[in-house]
Amino acid sequence: MARSPRNPESARATKPLLAVLKGERRDPPPLWLMRQAGRYLPEYRQLRSHKGSFLDLVYDSDAAAEVTLQPLERFGFDAAILFSDILIVPFAIGQNLSFVAGEGPRLTPPLGSAGLDALTPALTRLEPVYETVRKVKARLSPSAALIGFAGAPWTVATYMIAGQGSRDQVETRRLAYSDTERFAAIVDRIEDVTFGYLSGQVEAGAEVIQLFDSWAGSLAPAQFERWVIAPTARLVGRLKAAHPGVPVIGFPKGAGGKVRAYADETGVDCVGVDETVDPLWANSELPAGFPVQGNLDPLALIAGGEQVRDAVRRIVDAFRDRPHIFNLGHGILPDTPIENVEQLVALVKGKE
Numbered sequence: 001m002a003r004s005p006r007n008p009e010s011a012r013a014t015k016p017l018l019a020v021l022k023g024e025r026r027d028p029p030p031l032w033l034m035r036q037a038g039r040y041l042p043e044y045r046q047l048r049s050h051k052g053s054f055l056d057l058v059y060d061s062d063a064a065a066e067v068t069l070q071p072l073e074r075f076g077f078d079a080a081i082l083f084s085d086i087l088i089v090p091f092a093i094g095q096n097l098s099f100v101a102g103e104g105p106r107l108t109p110p111l112g113s114a115g116l117d118a119l120t121p122a123l124t125r126l127e128p129v130y131e132t133v134r135k136v137k138a139r140l141s142p143s144a145a146l147i148g149f150a151g152a153p154w155t156v157a158t159y160m161i162a163g164q165g166s167r168d169q170v171e172t173r174r175l176a177y178s179d180t181e182r183f184a185a186i187v188d189r190i191e192d193v194t195f196g197y198l199s200g201q202v203e204a205g206a207e208v209i210q211l212f213d214s215w216a217g218s219l220a221p222a223q224f225e226r227w228v229i230a231p232t233a234r235l236v237g238r239l240k241a242a243h244p245g246v247p248v249i250g251f252p253k254g255a256g257g258k259v260r261a262y263a264d265e266t267g268v269d270c271v272g273v274d275e276t277v278d279p280l281w282a283n284s285e286l287p288a289g290f291p292v293q294g295n296l297d298p299l300a301l302i303a304g305g306e307q308v309r310d311a312v313r314r315i316v317d318a319f320r321d322r323p324h325i326f327n328l329g330h331g332i333l334p335d336t337p338i339e340n341v342e343q344l345v346a347l348v349k350g351k352e
Contacts, residue, residue, distance in 0.1 A: 015078070015142075015143055015144065015145045015207075016029075016030040016078050016143070017030040017032070017078045017079045017144075017145040017208065017325060018145050018207060018208070018247070020270075020291055020323040020324065020325055021208065021247035021249070021269050021270055021291055021323075021325075022247070023289055023291065023323055024323060025321075025322065025323050025324070026323070028326075028348055028349050028350050029316070029319075029324040029325060029326045029348065030078035030079065030325050030326070031077055031078055031325070031326040031327070031344075031345065031348045031349070032077045032078055032079040032080075032081065032147070032325070032327060033071070033077070033327060033328050033331075033332050033341075034081070034251075034327060034328055034330060034331040034332065035331030035332045036071040036075075036077060036081065036332060037067045037068050037070060037071055037080075037081065037083045038067075038083075038331075038332070038334070039334035040332055040333065040334050040335070040336040040338070040341075041070055041071065041074070041338075042338075043070050043074075044067055044070060047063060047066065047067060051063050053099060054085075054099045055085075055097065055098070055099060057083075058083065058084050058085060058088070058128075058129075059128045060128075061128050061131040061132045061135055062135065064082075064083045064084065064128075064129075064132040065083075065132050065135035065136045065139070067083040068080050068081070068082055068083040068132065068136045069136060069139060069140070072140075072141065072144055074338075075341060075342070075345050076345065077144070077345075078143070078144055078145065079144055079145040079146070079147050079208070080136055080140060080144055080145075080146050080147065081147040081149060081210070082129070082132060082133060082136070082146070082147065082148050082149060082201065082206065083132070084129050084132070084149070085105075086149075086150060086151030086155065086156060086159075086212055086214075087105050087107065087151070087156075087159060088125065088126065088129060088197070089150060089151065089156055089190060089193050089194055089197055090107050090156060090159060090160045090190075091107075091122070091125050092121065092122055092123050092125045092126050092193055092197065093116075093119055093121060093160070093189060093190070093193055094118075094119025094120045094121050094122060095107040095108060095109070095111075095119060095160060096108045096109075103164075104164060104165050105159065105164060105165065106163060106164050107159055107160055107163045107164065108163060109163070110160070110161060110162055110163030110164075111160045111161045111163075111186060112161045112162060112163070112171050112172075112175065115182075116185060116186060116189055121193075123193070123196070126196075126197050126200060129197075129200075129201070130200045130201065130203075130204040131204075133146070133148060133201050133204035133205050133206055134204045134205055136205070137204070137205030137206075145207045145208055146205060146206050146207050146208070147206065147207070147208045147209070147210055147249075148198060148201030148202065148206030148208070148209050148210075149201075149209065149210040149211070149212060150194045150197055150198050150209075150211060150212070151194075151211070151212050151213070151214070152211045152212060152213035152216070152228065152231070152232055152235075152250070152252075153187045153190040153191050153194065153227070153231040153232070153235065154187070154213055154215065154216060154219070154227045154228050154231065155212060155213050155214045155215045155216070156190050156194070157172055157183070157186050157187055157190060157227075158172040158215050158218075160186065160190070161175055161186070168218055169215050169218045173218065173219070173223070176223060176226075176227060177223075183227075187227065187231050190231075191231055191234060191235050194235060195235060195238050195239065195242075198235075198239060199239070199242055199243065202239075202243045202246050206246075207246065208246065208247050208248075208249065209239065209246060209247070209248045209249070210248070210249040210250075210251060210272070211232060211235070211236075211248065211249070211250050211251065211268070212251050212253075213228055213232070213250070213251060213252045213253060213255075214251075214253050215253070215254070216228045216252035216253055216254055216255050216258075216262075217252075217253060217254015217255055217256065218254065221258065224255070224258050224261075225261070228252060228255075228262070229261065229262060229265050229266055232250060232262075232266040232268070233265055233266045233267055236248050236250075236266055236267040236268055237267055240267065247269035247270065248267070248268045248269055248270075249268060249269065249270045249271070249272055249293055249325075250262060250263075250266055250268035250270070250271055250272065251271075251272035251274075251293070252271070252272075253274045253330060254274060254276070255274075256276065256277065259271060259273060259277065259282065259285065259286070260285045260286060263286055263287065263290055264287070269291060270290075270291035270292065270293055270323075270325065271286065271290070271291075271292060271293070272292075272293040272294050272295070272327065273292060273293070273294040273295040273329065274294065274295060274329040274330055275294075275295055275296065275297035275298070275300075275328070275329025275330060276329070277294070277295055277329070279294070279295060279314065279315050279318035279319060280318045282294075282295075282318070282319075283318050283319055283321075283322065286322070288322070289322060289323070290322065290323075291322070291323035291324070291325065292319055292322060292323070292324055292325070293324075293325040293326075293327050294315070294325075294326075294327050294328070294329055295315060295327070295328070295329040296308070296311055296312065296315060296326070296327070296328050296329060296344070297311065297328075297329055298328050298329065298330055298331065298332055298333050298336070299333070301328065301332065301333075301336055301340055301341070301344060302333060302335060302336050302337070302340065303340075304337065304339070304340035304343055305343075308340065308343060308344060308347070309343075309347060312326075312344065312347045312348060313347075316348070326348045
């Protein structure tokens, strides 16, 4: 079903990203990048060297606010995204969280071998994140939107069960088939804590929510319906009931041909598509007027030059007749040259 802009006059008067999420086409499209606050920035690396571990940085609200704002100060993006991590939710549910240099996050005890009753909830672990949101909102440019986020239930569950990231999520997929009741209980707990967490971010000043489902592409179609679409729809429904008017972007990485069902059934206001999705196909498949976000390959950004120029033109042309937020198809990579990001901004904003 086609979406028409809701109160277009009001939308034109607001922040570009929010206007697009209300259903308005903006030219040039608003621009932000997933993982824009992070390791590719020299100012981030300098701050990180003084603060120690990644988790220490996340939990220092002054430092986390500074990191959140750094890319806007350098590039003038249209949105800031909270500097945090999707594993703050398992940490609040009661798992121990650490980041091992060169190896990534670790959660203990892993729920593949332990039960939920072994965890002691620690919801106070969410409070410093809300303080970061408040500090960012107080300093944010009037033209930029503030995006809060969380991991979607399926993706968070994969980390909680394995205790770390995995290539194909076999342990979690096996549990979802073999002990559906137990797996559903884990997903339910994640949903409940995530709803409270995102509500707290909105109350602290977040204007948009993004749900990252980074491992959505590992599921068979029926499992995708059950563990990606259904939990996301419940969570989005609760958020919209509690915070009407706060838009939700869903990013089901790897969903491929299931993107249309995700857009139709979850209730999100905008769908993010990853770099493997042909933008021409996505434009033809998604409902007319439905906002879309994406989807430059992060490696094209590293290449720069004609490679990124051609890719940007193809994406912008494909989505020229619908509300579009320009973004990467996944997070920016640490070895991305600063000058290539500057080129991207110039290309998207029509200055090159």
